[in-house]
Structures are given as C-alpha cells and as structure tokens.
Amino acid sequence: MSAVDLARLQFATTTSFHFLFVLLTLGLVTLLVVMQTRFTITGAPVHERMTRFWGRIYVINYALGIVTGIVMEFQFGLNWSGLATYAGDVFGAPLAMETLIAFFLESTFLGLWIFGWGRLNRWLHLALLYLTALTAFASAFWIMAANGFLQHPVGYRVDGNVLRLDDFGALLTNPTFTSALTHVVFAAITVGGVFMTGVSAYHFIKRTPEVDFFRRSLRMGVVTTALATPALIGAGFAQFPVIAKFQPDKTEAAPWIGAPLGFMILIGMGLTMVSWLTLPLLVKDAVIRMRFPLYLMVIGIPFPFVAAIFGWMFREIGRQPWLVYGLLRTEDAVSHVDASQILLSLIVFTFLFLVLACVDWVLIARAVRRGPDVAPAPVSPMVVTL
Amino acid sequence: METLWLTVLGVLTVGYFALAGFDYGTGLLLPFRGREVSLRRMNPFFLGNEVWLVAAIGVLFAAFPRLEGELLSGAHSTFTLVLAGLVLFMAAVQLRLWWWLVFTGALMVSVGWGLFLAHLLHAPWPVAFVMPVLFAVHGWVFQTRRWKLFPVTALLCALPIPLAFSSIDVTGLMAHDDTLGLLAWVAIPIIPLVVLVQWSIVAISSR
Numbered sequence: 001m002s003a004v005d006l007a008r009l010q011f012a013t014t015t016s017f018h019f020l021f022v023l024l025t026l027g028l029v030t031l032l033v034v035m036q037t038r039f040t041i042t043g044a045p046v047h048e049r050m051t052r053f054w055g056r057i058y059v060i061n062y063a064l065g066i067v068t069g070i071v072m073e074f075q076f077g078l079n080w081s082g083l084a085t086y087a088g089d090v091f092g093a094p095l096a097m098e099t100l101i102a103f104f105l106e107s108t109f110l111g112l113w114i115f116g117w118g119r120l121n122r123w124l125h126l127a128l129l130y131l132t133a134l135t136a137f138a139s140a141f142w143i144m145a146a147n148g149f150l151q152h153p154v155g156y157r158v159d160g161n162v163l164r165l166d167d168f169g170a171l172l173t174n175p176t177f178t179s180a181l182t183h184v185v186f187a188a189i190t191v192g193g194v195f196m197t198g199v200s201a202y203h204f205i206k207r208t209p210e211v212d213f214f215r216r217s218l219r220m221g222v223v224t225t226a227l228a229t230p231a232l233i234g235a236g237f238a239q240f241p242v243i244a245k246f247q248p249d250k251t252e253a254a255p256w257i258g259a260p261l262g263f264m265i266l267i268g269m270g271l272t273m274v275s276w277l278t279l280p281l282l283v284k285d286a287v288i289r290m291r292f293p294l295y296l297m298v299i300g301i302p303f304p305f306v307a308a309i310f311g312w313m314f315r316e317i318g319r320q321p322w323l324v325y326g327l328l329r330t331e332d333a334v335s336h337v338d339a340s341q342i343l344l345s346l347i348v349f350t351f352l353f354l355v356l357a358c359v360d361w362v363l364i365a366r367a368v369r370r371g372p373d374v375a376p377a378p379v380s381p382m383v384v385t386l
Numbered sequence: 387m388e389t390l391w392l393t394v395l396g397v398l399t400v401g402y403f404a405l406a407g408f409d410y411g412t413g414l415l416l417p418f419r420g421r422e423v424s425l426r427r428m429n430p431f432f433l434g435n436e437v438w439l440v441a442a443i444g445v446l447f448a449a450f451p452r453l454e455g456e457l458l459s460g461a462h463s464t465f466t467l468v469l470a471g472l473v474l475f476m477a478a479v480q481l482r483l484w485w486w487l488v489f490t491g492a493l494m495v496s497v498g499w500g501l502f503l504a505h506l507l508h509a510p511w512p513v514a515f516v517m518p519v520l521f522a523v524h525g526w527v528f529q530t531r532r533w534k535l536f537p538v539t540a541l542l543c544a545l546p547i548p549l550a551f552s553s554i555d556v557t558g559l560m561a562h563d564d565t566l567g568l569l570a571w572v573a574i575p576i577i578p579l580v581v582l583v584q585w586s587i588v589a590i591s592s593r
Contacts, residue, residue: 063480066436067473073443074469078462081455088451089561096569099444100576107437108583115430115591162452165565335459345466352473359477 003339004331007079010346012316016309017353018072021065021360023308026140026185027192028058029133031224040126046213053372054196054217057364059114064360066107071349073099079342080323082333087163087324090156091149094171098142106135140184148177151315152246153324163327176246179239180315186232187311190271191304193228197221199368201297204288213372215285218297222278222287229272236268236311243318247325250318257318260310267307274300387566388556391449394573398442399551400544401581403499405435407543411525413475413492414518421485424529430591432479434584436472448569452559461505468498496521499547506550516546 001009032055039047076083076095083091112120113128120128148171149155155170156163171177200218208214243250251257274296281287288294323330412428446454458465471494478487500514507513524539560566 060480063433064477066433067476070436070440070472071469073440073447074458074465076447077443077454077458078465079459081459084447084451084455088447088454089565092448092451092561093565093568096444096448097572099441100569100572104437104441104576104580105583107433108580108587111434111587112583112590115587119590159562164562165568168568335455335462337459337462341462341466344463348466348470349473352470352477356473356477359481363480 001339001343003337003342004334006339006342006346007334008330010079010342010349011075012313013346013350013353014068014072014075015312015316017357018065018068019308019312020305020357021061021068022140023188023191023305024061024195025058025065026136026188027190027195028054028061029129029136030189031192031196031220032058033129033133034220036126036129040122046216049213049372050217053213053367056367057199059110060363060367061360062110064356064363067356068353069103071353078345079335079337080333081335083323083328085162086328086333087149087153087156090153090163090165090171091146091324093165093168094142094145094149098139098146102135102139102142106132106139109135137185140188141181144181144184145171145174145177147315148174148180150324151176151180151319153327163324175242179235179242183232183235183239183311186228186235187304187308189228190225190232191308193221193224193226193275194271194300194304195221197225198298198301201294202368203371205291205294205298208371210372215288218288219282222275222282225271225275226279229268229275233265233268233272236265247318250314253318253320257314261314264307264310264314267303267310271300271304387563388560390570391445391560391566392552392556394577395442395445395449396548396552397577398438398445399548402435402438402442403544403547404540405431405438406495407521407524407540408528409435409525410475410492410496410518411521411523411543412529413479413488413525414496414522415525415529416485416489416492419529425479425482425488427529428479430588433476434587436476437580445569445573449561449566450556450559451561453554453556457554461502464498464501464505467501468495471495471498492521493518503546503550506547506553517543520546 032051035047035054036051038044039051109128109131113125113132116125116128152174153163154174155165155167157166158164196217198221200214200221203210203214204218278287278293281290281293319325321329321331323333409428409431412424416424443454446457471491473491474487475491475495478484478491481487496518497514500517501511503509503517504511504513520539520543524543527535527539
C-alpha cells in the first residue's frame with residue numbers, strides 16, 4: 001500500500017473510533033441535562049440518583065474519548081500536512097474554534113461538575129452541566145463546519161498557491177454544513193436514547209430490585225428514541241438535494257458506496273418503527289412484563305453506532321478523489337513521510353484504540369452492573385474510584 | 387500579530403508542560419513510591435493538562451498552517467511515540483489494573499517529548515533523557531509537597547520545548563491577518579477563563 005492509502009486507512013480508523021465515543025458523549029449529556037434539571041427543580045432523590053448513575057457512565061466514556069480526539073487532531077499535521085499548507089487559513093479557523101471555545105471549555109466545565117458534586121450550590125452545579133452540554137454541541141458545530149468546508153468549499157479566495165479566509169460567515173451558512181449538523185445531532189441523541197433503553201432493559205432482564213429507577217430510565221430512553229429518529233431521518237433525507245447540487249458524482253466515488261448508505265437508512269427506519277411501536281407498550285409496563293422485547297433492546301445498542309459509521313463512510317468516501325472538493329486532491333495533501341512510518345503509526349494506534357474501546361466497554365459494563373448506589377457516593381474522583 | 391500568536395502558543399505549551407510534568411513524573415516514580423497515595427494525589431489534575439495540549443495544537447494549525455504540518459510530519463515517529471504513550475498513560479491510570487502500564491505510558495510520553503526537544507535543537511539523541519529526568523524531579527516535588535520548589539521545577543519542565551521552538555523563524559509560515567484577527571477574539575478571553583475554572587477545580591477538590 002502507498003503512503004496515501006495507509007494515511008487514509010489510518011484516518012478512517014481513528015475517526016471511526018473517535019466518533020463512537022463522541023456519539024455516546026453527546027447523547028448522554030443531553031439526557032443528563034433533563035435528569036439534573038428535574039432533580040434541581042423537584043429535589044426528588046430518584047432524579048439525583050439517575051443523574052449520578054448515568055453521569056458516571058458519561059464521564060467514563062468522555063475521559064477515554066478524549067484520548068482518541070488527541071490522536072485525531074495530531075493526525076492532520078502528521079499525515080496530511082498538505083491540507084494545512086494549502087487550506088489552513090480557512091479550514092483551520094473552525095478547527096481552532098473547536099479546540100478553544102468548545103473542547104478547552106467543555107472539559108474544564110466538566111471537571112468542575114465532577115469535582116463540584118455535593119460541594120457546590122445546586123443551581124450552580126446544574127449551570128455547569130448546561131455549560132458542558134452547550135460546549136459539547138458547540139464542538140459538533142465547529143467540526144461539522146470544518147467538514148462542510150471540505151465537502152463544499154466556501155468563504156475563501158485563492159492567493160498564489162494557498163487559500164485565504166474571505167468570508168467566515170459563509171462557512172457557517174454552508175448548506176453541506178447546516179444540513180449535516182442537524183443530522184449528526186439527532187444521531188447522537190438517538191444513540192443516547194437507544195443506549196439508555198438497552199441498559200435499563202438489561203437490568204429488568206436481571207430482575208433488578210430498582211424497578212422505579214429503571215422504569216423511568218427505560219421510558220426516557222424509548223421516548224427519546226421515538227422523538228429523535230423522525231428528525232434524524234428527516235435531516236438525513238434533506239441532505240440529498242444538497243448532495244445532488246454540490247457533489248453530483250458522490251454515488252459513483254466507489255462502486256459499493258451505496259451499500260453503507262442503504263444499511264444506514266435501513267437501521268434508521270428500523271429504529272423509528274420499533275421505538276414508535278414500543279410507545280403504547282409503555283402503558284402499565286407491558287413491555288417489561290412481556291420480557292422478550294427487553295432482549296431486543298439490549299441487542300439494539302450497537303445498531304445506531306454502526307449506522308453512524310456507515311453514514312460517515314458515505315460522506316467521506318463519496319468525496320473522493322478530493323480532500324477539499326474541487327480544489328485539493330487527497331493524494332496531493334499527504335505528508336512527505338515514508339509509507340513505513342505511517343504503517344507503524346497505523347498499527348500502533350489501531351491496536352491501542354482496540355484496547356481503548358475494550359477498556360471503555362469493561363469500565364461501562366462494570367458501572368452498569370453495579371447499578372445505582374443505594375447510599376450516595378461521589379461520582380468523582382474521575383473514573384478511577386468507580 | 388506574530389508576537390501575539392507566538393505568546394498564545396507559548397502560554398498554551400507552557401500550560402501543558404507545567405501541568406503535565408507532575409502527572410508523568412508521578413507515573414515515572416510509581417516503582418519507588420506508594421502507588422495508591424501517589425495516584426490519588428494526582429486525581430484533580432488528571433486530564434487537566436491534555437486540554438492545553440489540544441488547544442496548543444489547534445492554535446498551531448490555524449495560526450501557523452505552513453509550519454504545523456512540517457513540524458509534526460517532520461518528527462512522525464517521535465509523535466507516534468508521544469501519542470501512543472499518552473493513550474497508554476490515560477487508559478492505564480483510569481483502568482488501574484497494572485501500575486507498570488502507567489509507568490510505561492509516562493516513560494513513553496516523556497522520552498517522546500525529549501526526542502522532540504533533541505529534534506528541535508538538532509542535538510544528539512541522549513538529550514532526550516532531559517525531559518524524563520525533569521518530569522521525575524517535578525513529580526517528586528509534587529508528591530513530597532515541597533511547594534517552595536514547585537514553581538521552579540514547573541518552569542524547568544515547561545520551558546525547554548517552547549524555548550527550543552523559538553529558534554524557528556515563523557516568517558511567511560503564519561496565516562493571513564484576516565484569520566488571525568478573527569481567532570484573536572476567541573483565544574484571548576478563553577485562556578484566563580480556563581485558568582480560573584481549573585484553579586477552582588483544584589481549590590474545590592482539596593476542600
């Protein structure tokens with residue numbers, strides 16, 4: 001394999017792993033906002049315990065997800081130096097906004113939320129979670145703005161052999177950005193809903209004594225999924241006219257590119273149908289007493305993750321052979337490094353990410369199995385004492 | 387503009403190394419010290435440093451686009467070592483299964499940064515050991531709570547790489563003023579805000 005093939009494979013691997021963490025982070029933080037708001041207003045212990053239990057899973061996932069994000073960020077410079085050289089003035093702006101306004105602040109607010117548990121005023125503590133959620137979505141906003149530029153470059157002028165930033169506003173109204181951002185946000189909320197449903201179902205399968213706790217969680221998961229999936233599908237289909245206009249040859253980029261797209265749509269439709277069918281079964285806990293749907297809910301957890309990866313495959317592979325559509329070819333952007341160096345880093349990171357995904361799985365499973373605490377114990381110090 | 391952005395980059399890099407130094411130092415000293423206590427003392431600071439690194443690389447990309455790629459890809463294998471060490475260190479600290487994985491991760495990151503220092507200075511590879519030694523000393527100062535020495539060792543960890551970096555001539559490698567002006571509005575207020583909130587985290591967790 002050539003350096004460009006290896007670098008592409010590495011980018012695909014890193015991004016895919018990273019995005020799995022991102023989806024769950026964004027999905028869970030949205031649900032946590034609802035839970036903690038209810039706790040702060042009502043003061044009911046069940047909402048506090050829900051915030052704590054789901055918050056712990058969220059923190060585990062966040063802390064390990066950061067690592068994949070760091071590798072992701074370095075990768076632009078390591079393997080794709082041509083991108084920064086040529087388009088860094090424009091593409092770099094939203095990317096730097098993401099690191100500064102979004103990630104830098106998000107992690108810091110989250111840190112204070114973790115260590116401020118039970119030590120800060122209730123409303124102040126809630127405000128920190130709102131800020132964390134807000135900056136998390138800001139992160140998605142800027143990353144999608146950067147990616148939208150790669151799909152359909154706008155707001156630039158050519159200056160010699162580099163691009164210059166001409167109109168920053170154009171980057172934020174780019175149709176390939178706005179339509180995709182909505183799609184990604186609802187995908188994350190769907191992941192949150194499906195995950196919460198599945199984990200709650202697992203506890204009912206295990207005949208949990210925490211009936212009230214997991215009944216509420218399961219309902220919240222199902223309702224979230226039912227509300228998010230139609231919007232997800234709507235935002236998905238809304239992208240086809242945009243693609244037809246700006247990337248008419250997208251479906252011909254690779255002969256098999258229709259397959260992941262098809263599977264993604266199938267999973268999306270399936271989740272919509274199943275979640276709406278489950279809604280009436282929430283009455284009098286029918287779905288819990290029937291038991292067999294519980295198994296389907298657990299099996300369902302990986303599906304929205306898989307669908308999201310398929311979606312990205314279509315979006316990114318469909319852009320080829322361009323890195324910046326119509327302006328910079330992928331093969332021209334790869335760094336001048338030896339293929340063997342890229343191969344080495346590809347092997348090292350793929351191995352480490354597999355380990356990381358397993359660690360995430362083990363730690364989350366451990367937290368899930370332990371269930372909600374009867375006696376309140378602090379969520380923090382980080383994931384370590386869980 | 388040039389001075390401003392070199393300062394921003396310098397502050398972020400110094401922030402990272404000053405905060406990361408005693409994390410990695412703690413990891414390096416694990417074979418010789420009480421592991422439970424050492425790691426617990428590190429808790430409130432854990433992950434606090436990586437955000438500075440991410441911000442620094444973001445600024446490097448946007449403000450110095452013609453430099454970022456050359457700098458990183460020019461030391462490809464060194465950064466593979468640094469990043470692999472980071473992944474290992476962060477995962478191992480959280481998993482807490484085998485302490486020697488924490489040690490190995492810390493060793494890989496610090497030797498990696500040492501190799502990068504040697505690369506920047508065009509110095510022979512044994513210079514790489516400067517960084518692990520400095521981190522270990524800083525970690526020891528932190529663990530034994532010698533707070534008077536702490537700012538000194540923090541600076542010793544923080545300064546070598548930014549100083550070595552300052553030997554690079556950035557003329558012509560920076561982004562256009564249109565991009566830099568826009569980013570300045572964001573970068574300048576955010577840094578003090580993060581410092582304030584991180585300070586609160588430490589203050590609140592030691593209560």
